[in-house]
Amino acid sequence: MSTAVVVEAPGEHRLVSHEPSRPEAGEALVRVHAVGICGSDRELYQGNRPEGYVRYPLTPGHEWSGTVEAVGAGVPEALVGRKVVGEGFRNCQVCDRCHAGETTLCTAGYEETGFTQPGAMATTLTLPARLLHALPDDADLTAAALLEPAACIAAAAIKANARPGERVAVVGTGTLGMFAIQFLKAGSPAELLVVGTRNDREALSRQFGAGFRTKDQELPDDFDVVIETAGSASAARTAASLLRRGGRLVLTGIPASGAEGLDPTDLVVRQLEVHTVFGAAPDAWAHTVRVFGAGLLDPLPLVTHELPLDGFAEAIELVGSGDPKVGKVLLRP
Numbered sequence: 001m002s003t004a005v006v007v008e009a010p011g012e013h014r015l016v017s018h019e020p021s022r023p024e025a026g027e028a029l030v031r032v033h034a035v036g037i038c039g040s041d042r043e044l045y046q047g048n049r050p051e052g053y054v055r056y057p058l059t060p061g062h063e064w065s066g067t068v069e070a071v072g073a074g075v076p077e078a079l080v081g082r083k084v085v086g087e088g089f090r091n092c093q094v095c096d097r098c099h100a101g102e103t104t105l106c107t108a109g110y111e112e113t114g115f116t117q118p119g120a121m122a123t124t125l126t127l128p129a130r131l132l133h134a135l136p137d138d139a140d141l142t143a144a145a146l147l148e149p150a151a152c153i154a155a156a157a158i159k160a161n162a163r164p165g166e167r168v169a170v171v172g173t174g175t176l177g178m179f180a181i182q183f184l185k186a187g188s189p190a191e192l193l194v195v196g197t198r199n200d201r202e203a204l205s206r207q208f209g210a211g212f213r214t215k216d217q218e219l220p221d222d223f224d225v226v227i228e229t230a231g232s233a234s235a236a237r238t239a240a241s242l243l244r245r246g247g248r249l250v251l252t253g254i255p256a257s258g259a260e261g262l263d264p265t266d267l268v269v270r271q272l273e274v275h276t277v278f279g280a281a282p283d284a285w286a287h288t289v290r291v292f293g294a295g296l297l298d299p300l301p302l303v304t305h306e307l308p309l310d311g312f313a314e315a316i317e318l319v320g321s322g323d324p325k326v327g328k329v330l331l332r333p
Contacts, residue, residue, distance in 0.1 A: 001018060002017065002018040002019065002020065002122075002124070003015050003016065003017060003018050003123060003309055003310075003322065003333070004016055004018035004059050004121060004122030004123065004309070005030070005046065005059060005060065005061075005309055005312045005331075006015075006057050006058070006120070006159065007045055007056060007058050007060060007123040007171060008056065008057045008061055009043065009047075009056050009057070010046060010047025010056075012094050012199065013045065013245075013312060013313070015073075015309060015310050015312075018122045018123050018124070019303050019318045020123070020124040020126070020139075021118075021124070021126040022070075022072075023070055023071055023072035023075070023126050023187075025072045025073040025074050026072060026073070026075060026116065026128055026129060026130070027071070027072040027075070027124075027127065027128055027129055028070070028071045028075055028079060028084075028126070028127065028128075028129040028132060029068070029069045029070040029071070029124055029126050029151070030066040030067065030068055030069065030084060030086070030120075030124060030125045030126070030127070031066050031067050031068075031069045031123070031124055032061075032064055032065075032066040032120045032122060032123060032124060032125055032333045033064075033065045033066045033142070033144075033145065033332070033333075034065055034141060034142050034145035034306070034330045034331065034332050035061040035063060035064040035119075035120040035121050035145060035330065035331050035333070036063030036064070036145050036146055036148070036328060036329070036330055036331075037063075037315045037316065037319050037328075037329045037331065038062075038063060038149065038175070038319070039300065039319065040062075040115075040145075041060050041061075041114075041167070041314055041316070041319070042319050042320050044058070044060055044115065044213040045060075049115070052087045052110060053112075053115060053116070054112060055115070055116040055143055056114050058114075058115070058116075058118070058119070059114075059118045059119050059120075059121055060114045060119045060121050060292060061113070061114045061119030061120030061121035061122070061144065061331075062088045062112060062113050062115065062119055062120070062148060063120075063145060063147075063149060064085065064112030064116065064119075064120035064125065064145055064148070064281050065083070065084070065135075065142075065145040065147070066083075066120070066124075066125065066141070066142035067081065067082065067083055067084070067141070067188065068081060068082050068083060068084055068132070069124070071095050075129040077130070078132070078236065079129065082134045082135070082137075082200075083132040083134070083135040083136075083137065083141055083144070084132045084133060084134055084135060085132070085133050085135065085144055085145075085147045085289070086113070086125075086127060086131045086132045086133065087103075087111045087132075087133070087151075087161035087280070087282065087285055088104070088113045088114065088115075088131075088148065088171075089103050089104055089106065089112050089185070089246070089279055090111035090112060090113065090116075090117055090128070090131075091104075091108070091109070091111075092106050092108035092283045093104035093130075093216070093313070094108075095107040095108055099215030101281055101282065101283060102281055103281050103282060104139045104278055104279040104281055105147070105257075106279065107159070107284075110239070111319045112279075113125075113127060113131075115239060116242075117248075119311060120333075121128040121331060121333070122309075122333060126178040127173055131184055132287040133286065134289075135292070135293065136293045138223075139292070140211040140300065142245065142300065142303065142306075142330065143248075143292075143297075143298070143300045143303075144160075144292070144299075145300040145330055146175070146179075146302060146328060147285075147288050147289065147292060147299070147301070148280070149175050149176055149179060150179045150183075150288045150292070150297060150299065151280035151284045151285045151287075151288040152176065152252060152279060152280045152284070153176055153180050153183055153227070153252065153276060153293070154183060154280060154284040154285070154287045154288040155277045155279070155280045155284035156183075156227050156229075156250040156252050156275075156277045157180070157183040157184065157187075157227070157282060157287075158283065158287065159250050159275040159277065160166075160184075160225045160227055160248055160250045160286060161248070162184055162187050162189060162224070162225045162248075163187070163224075164184055164187060164189070165188065165190045166189055166190060166224035166225055167187070167189060167190050167191040167222070167223045167224050167225075168184045168187075168189045168191070168192055168193075168197065168223060168224060168225040168226070169192070169193040169194065169223045169226045169227075169229045169242050169333065170192075170193070170194045170195070170210065170216075170227050170229060171194075171195045171196070171226060171227070171229065171238050171239040171242070171267045171297070172194075172195075172228060172229035172230030172235060172253065173194060173197070173205060173230075174229065174230070174292075175328055176229035176252060176253075177194060177196065177201075177229040177230070178201075178204060178205070178208060178209075178301075179193055179297070179299075180222050180227045180229055180239065181205060181208045181209065181210045182208050182209075182226075182291075182296065182297050182298065183249040183297075184209070184227070184329050185208060185209040186291060186297075191211070191223075192209060192210045192211065193210060193211045193212075193220075193242075193268035194210040194211070194212055194213075195213050195214070195215055195219060195224070195238060195242070195266050196212070196214065196230070197214060197215060198324060199214065199249070200324040200325075201217075202248055204301060207299075208219065208302070214265050215234075215238050219238070219241065219242060219297075220242060221241060221242060221243070221244070222243075222244040222302055223242045223243055223244060223247060224243075224244060224247055224248065224316065225247065225248045225249075225250075225329050226239045226240070226242045226243055226247065226248075226249050226250070227239075227247070227250045227252065228250065228251045228252060229252050230253050231252075231253025231254055231255060231258070232253065232255050233255045233260055233261060234261035235253060236251055236255070236261065236262055237263075239251070239264065240262055240267070240272060240274075243272055245268070245269075245270045245271060245272075245302065246270070246272070246273070247273070248272075248273045248275070249272055249273065249275070249323065250272045250274075250275045250276070250277060251274070251275070251276045251277070251302070252274070252276075252318045254278075262274070270275055279285040282295075284289055291317055299328075302327050302328045303327060303328045303329075303330060304325065304326055304327035304328060305326065305327075305328075305329040305330065305331070306330045306331075306332055307327075307329070307330070307331055307332070308331065308332055308333075309331055309332075309333050311331065312331065315329045323327075
């Protein structure tokens, strides 16, 4: 039987029967292979998502992979049977920001799969076909379910513009940090360092090609590029402290409301170049799919748990458990 998870309201969910939604003009129907759980899904379930960034009742799921089963009018039939992943932001395509390719800044307002529009914690997902990115025929769909967070880091890597031979670093050793290591490693840096609080991630960091230090150890201050992925104000400050004068910093984490930020005097005097990332625009998605297809991105070592859809509550608890043995948690419809 086809099923879907529905979060009726914060802290309330149920498993319901699911009827695939026939694709209308410009849409595609995707059979979901796997869907990832991240911190924002936990926020959605707990009711901590900022106002305007969630709409209940809702089927969550913004990190997913699957296979196209049907397409609506105006969509090439050749897409049927292809393995795909998909962008989450439902941009308007006609505002100035969308025309500039900055779809995550769409001025028509925020709409995203799994937060304000039905997500992938269901047997199937119907969405605009223009959001899909086709994968190689031999792609591992379990690994591909992690390409959404990877795309967010690809956006950071593009903004960082790390050049071959530069010294680069990552702050944070979660899923995003591990992806940042892989993207930066692909750019042939002279040195690649990851700074975190989890000693259990040292082996994996080194497997992906990075040196490892905790923030309590003595840290250098002469890196060209640093990507912060930890989502705390202290991590942002640590990231800035690693940079040489004129270095480039990209912040991807979202600290709790009211967090104290970077010292503007330090930013100006050291002439630091600071960028931020929220989500992933089409160019970051395309870059991610290319890197994944080339074998330069390996998400599978990050996956530690796979559960059926009726394991949603357990998955949410695992994500928030703080257990170092818990990495990426996937649901398999």
